[in-house]
Amino acid sequence: MTETGGRERPLTVALVGNPNTGKSTLFTALAGIPTRVGNYPGVTVEEKIGRFAHRGRVVDLVDLPGTYSLRPQSPDERVVADALAGKMAGVPPLDCVIIVVDATNLARNLFLASQALEAGLPAVVALTLADVAADRGIAIDPAALARRLGCPVFRVVAPRGAGIEPLCDGVLAAASQVRTRGPDLTGHLAAVAAARPAAARDAIARYAWIDGVVADVVQRSAQPRRRLADAIDGILTHRVWGTLIFALVMLGLFTSIFRLATPAMDLISGSMDAVAAWVESQLPEGALRSLVVDGVLAGVGGVVVFLPQIALLFLFVALLEGCGYLARAAFLMDRLLVGAGLSGKSFIPLLSSFACAIPGIMAARTIENRRDRLLTILVAPLMSCSARLPVYLLLCGAFVPDVAVGLSWLRLPAVVLAAMYALGVVVAALVAWVLSQTLFRGPPQPFVMELPGWRWPQPGVVLERVREAAWSFLKNAGTLILAMSVVIWALGNYPKPVQPDPSLTAAERQGEALRQSFLGRAGRVIEPIVKPLGWDWRLGCAAIASFPAREVVLGTLGVIYNLGDVDPGEEEGATMLVRRLKSATWDGTTRKVFTLPVALSLMVFFALCAQCASTLVVIGKETGSWVWPVVTFVYMTVLAWLAAFVIFQLGTALGW
Numbered sequence: 001m002t003e004t005g006g007r008e009r010p011l012t013v014a015l016v017g018n019p020n021t022g023k024s025t026l027f028t029a030l031a032g033i034p035t036r037v038g039n040y041p042g043v044t045v046e047e048k049i050g051r052f053a054h055r056g057r058v059v060d061l062v063d064l065p066g067t068y069s070l071r072p073q074s075p076d077e078r079v080v081a082d083a084l085a086g087k088m089a090g091v092p093p094l095d096c097v098i099i100v101v102d103a104t105n106l107a108r109n110l111f112l113a114s115q116a117l118e119a120g121l122p123a124v125v126a127l128t129l130a131d132v133a134a135d136r137g138i139a140i141d142p143a144a145l146a147r148r149l150g151c152p153v154f155r156v157v158a159p160r161g162a163g164i165e166p167l168c169d170g171v172l173a174a175a176s177q178v179r180t181r182g183p184d185l186t187g188h189l190a191a192v193a194a195a196r197p198a199a200a201r202d203a204i205a206r207y208a209w210i211d212g213v214v215a216d217v218v219q220r221s222a223q224p225r226r227r228l229a230d231a232i233d234g235i236l237t238h239r240v241w242g243t244l245i246f247a248l249v250m251l252g253l254f255t256s257i258f259r260l261a262t263p264a265m266d267l268i269s270g271s272m273d274a275v276a277a278w279v280e281s282q283l284p285e286g287a288l289r290s291l292v293v294d295g296v297l298a299g300v301g302g303v304v305v306f307l308p309q310i311a312l313l314f315l316f317v318a319l320l321e322g323c324g325y326l327a328r329a330a331f332l333m334d335r336l337l338v339g340a341g342l343s344g345k346s347f348i349p350l351l352s353s354f355a356c357a358i359p360g361i362m363a364a365r366t367i368e369n370r371r372d373r374l375l376t377i378l379v380a381p382l383m384s385c386s387a388r389l390p391v392y393l394l395l396c397g398a399f400v401p402d403v404a405v406g407l408s409w410l411r412l413p414a415v416v417l418a419a420m421y422a423l424g425v426v427v428a429a430l431v432a433w434v435l436s437q438t439l440f441r442g443p444p445q446p447f448v449m450e451l452p453g454w455r456w457p458q459p460g461v462v463l464e465r466v467r468e469a470a471w472s473f474l475k476n477a478g479t480l481i482l483a484m485s486v487v488i489w490a491l492g493n494y495p496k497p498v499q500p501d502p503s504l505t506a507a508e509r510q511g512e513a514l515r516q517s518f519l520g521r522a523g524r525v526i527e528p529i530v531k532p533l534g535w536d537w538r539l540g541c542a543a544i545a546s547f548p549a550r551e552v553v554l555g556t557l558g559v560i561y562n563l564g565d566v567d568p569g570e571e572e573g574a575t576m577l578v579r580r581l582k583s584a585t586w587d588g589t590t591r592k593v594f595t596l597p598v599a600l601s602l603m604v605f606f607a608l609c610a611q612c613a614s615t616l617v618v619i620g621k622e623t624g625s626w627v628w629p630v631v632t633f634v635y636m637t638v639l640a641w642l643a644a645f646v647i648f649q650l651g652t653a654l655g656w
Contacts, residue, residue: 010051010058011175012092014083016116017100018109019066020327022128022158026100028460029158030168031061054168062091065365070115076365084119095175097123098167103133103140103155104453106218110210111203117149122174125153126167132453137221148213159458229454236328239335246329253316264308272297272304291489307470309386310356314469315462317351322457326351340429341436343367346376350428353383354421357615359469361622371440377622378435378632379428381615384421384607387550391606392420398578399599416600420607427608427639488545491519519545533605533641534598534648536586543605548613550606557581597651601644609640 017023031050048063064083065076082088084097099116101109117123127142146153152170156163236242276297283289320326326348334344345367353360360380367373384392396413403412436442497509497516514520523541530540546553584593610616616629623629 010060011095012060013096013171014062014064014094015098015100016064018068018112021100021102023066023100024461025158025458026126027063029161029164057172094121096171097121099123099125101125101127103127103130107210107214111206114206122177123151124170124174127153127155130155131157139219141217144217237331242332246332261308261312268304311466311470315466318462318465319457322462324454340432342375342432343372349376349380350383353380356385357381358618361618375432375435375440377619379432381610382424382428384424388606392417392603395599395603399594399596420603423607492517533601533644536593546611550611596656597648600651601648604647605640605644608636608643610636
């Protein structure tokens, strides 16, 4: 128990529990914000470790993933089982386990507790949501439960800090003990062995043991009248009313994100412009200044400007999850997802993908069934992430007629914008259905879940969720996009023209230099491929530049059409960009490049194409194979081209 020099080493304590048992709230009450967030070595499952001191002892608290069982089926369950067995690389041998048990559903939670106790580690039980249980007329005798389980039981109300100090005392006392014996299920197993198959014996034996444990430990008052919460659940999970309410909630959520994020996005954009202007004033004109301003700062700004939307989305999602609404929405959406060959557990990852596909794909770790997990990962990039939004806004505002659609307040640009988001959802459902009928045959895994009680979201947990999401976005997307922006800058600036035409303006010389660059030459090579979509070589060039990251496309369009580096966040710059795009013509003709069919074609292409290298990298890491990133890139690119082709040809034929 000591380190070199006589100092006692930190105790290693793990939190184990079912999802929605208040485990994250208890972690925050014990250790505050995690001191380390990352992945377990060799496994793409997130680890959170916090450190706190109690009565002179330092404790490293490991927040293991929430799970219902220690029979490993998903990566999350495998991590928990290996950590308890001392087989997880990067996790020291555990000195104690805190088993988090929801007091409102004691019997269900004791199933996992029985498996955790069998590990033989010193353990204590934290009886969470005890105040909610009391409100529901559920009374639990902690002392009697402790005698039945053979380990200390502590009643805690983590949001108020009640019971935290006794729990910490219990952890220190338990950690000083030797390994214990788990519950003896031998008799229960023997009782069912003759009548039940082996696969079912364990569960039946455990619940028989649990029935004995909770007997006389749990007391319930007379059955209460139908509570208001039950009536609300009946509406929110109703096939018709629940779906309508969910649609309104999602519409309000996304509308709020777009409206509330604008001031912060403008502030970030203005700050990046100020930094770029200062750098321009400090560095002499040349390649270095261009690299820093047009490559590094433009690349960073292109990512950071979307951070407010990411943070707002996860703030709202954390609030909805914390109060219990998302569990109702997942239950409701299960009916629709199953029709597409997915599971109800796919709902949260797909919802997260509307902000960024990276956290959405990572959220698929909680899906136990590999088939369902792969299906979710493969269709998650089809959700329109925030990086697509600037393209939609630019093209809708510039080329979609501002006319009413049925109602005076409902304008066509807004309808087209909503249609771009709906397009990704519809195509994702179709792709999932096709894959489930071919490569991934078989029904989706049954979605069994408990509806948690309604509760107030905990501010600490909500803010920590926002912090994690924002950092994950910046870490996983920002670094790669920064590097790719430098590459795009180099491809668009070299080789330099030998003798620039002195009669051309500075912007025209920049455009001509782009035509002669590696990027411009590539655009001319692929022009036969993009011409059926209504694009000229310059749009093809912008498409090439946007494949590593969609965020760079607007700046690329500005350079290509002889505008220099235009910031579409500024009203004057955006107006000039729109004006130049509208006046752009095909080389050597008066034919306009941008028309309504071309704008729709470009938006549809961006809605469906896999233009995000960081997303493909994460898919490779999450699936453990580079086959699936290749499959994702190919099928999305082919779909995007076909859909853009149909839209352009149809729109042209109809005279749009």
